[in-house]
Amino acid sequence: MLEARGPGAAAREVREETGLDPGRWWALEGVGIYFHPPTGQARVMAMFAAEAGAADRVTLSREHAASEFLGAAAAGRRFLWAAQRRGLESVQREVLRGGALARALEVTQMMKRTR
Template sequence: MPDFPAPTVRVVDVYPYREATSGRQFLVLHRAEGHAYAGAWRMVGGKIDPGETAWAAALRELREETGMVPRRFWSLPSVNTFYDWSRDIVALAPAFAAEVQGGVTLCAEHDAYEWLPPAEAASRLGWPEQQRLLRLADALLEAGPLAPSWEIPLPPRGKNGGHS
């Protein structure tokens, strides 16, 4: 049997949402030209820095890509799994949901954003696993209280209004 590398955890997915008067909405971001996945609608995501936890990377990516700090932050009880043929690895991406409020400030990686109802937001995402995870986040919120073990306590807010 050929050797196959162990699954790797190098990236995170974050599914920002808000509770609007018209119902729950999820944020989708349009990737700008010159960046990976240019022209695609995506959720927040990115690499885990050396020495960084997955949940800290998720908070950092949310802040960097949208300028937002969550009021509630939790880990989905599932991961995004995919095969990266260019590196011949199976990748595992921890997935998080973040309840946010306020305006979006896009970074240069994105050129547009939309707040959409769950089904429409999921249909914008190109990867089936990301569609599944967004739907899972919505279903868990609809089902009632989240399991306490999924909730991630947020660090105290820093002087700049963000979490330190």
């Protein structure tokens, strides 16, 4: 079920919260696992990376007050959760280096089908 809902949910969240429609997407190798206190359950979360165009502008949803584009180190310092920092490290290692791994993880065509 995660495979069917994960990509669609990720694309929908990006559109709803930022107004962006990224041109490229990658499914990161790892998943996030966290404990959800209200339900008493451990949850598994697929992690995706998306590439926005240099001229794209963020349109904030009601859930956000501001946006800012930062380098990896500055962004990492603002993250609350260690899992978020690990996700950022995954993007650097798996996507930004390019090569065979980045090509294997690219799911752009799958994401286009979920629109």
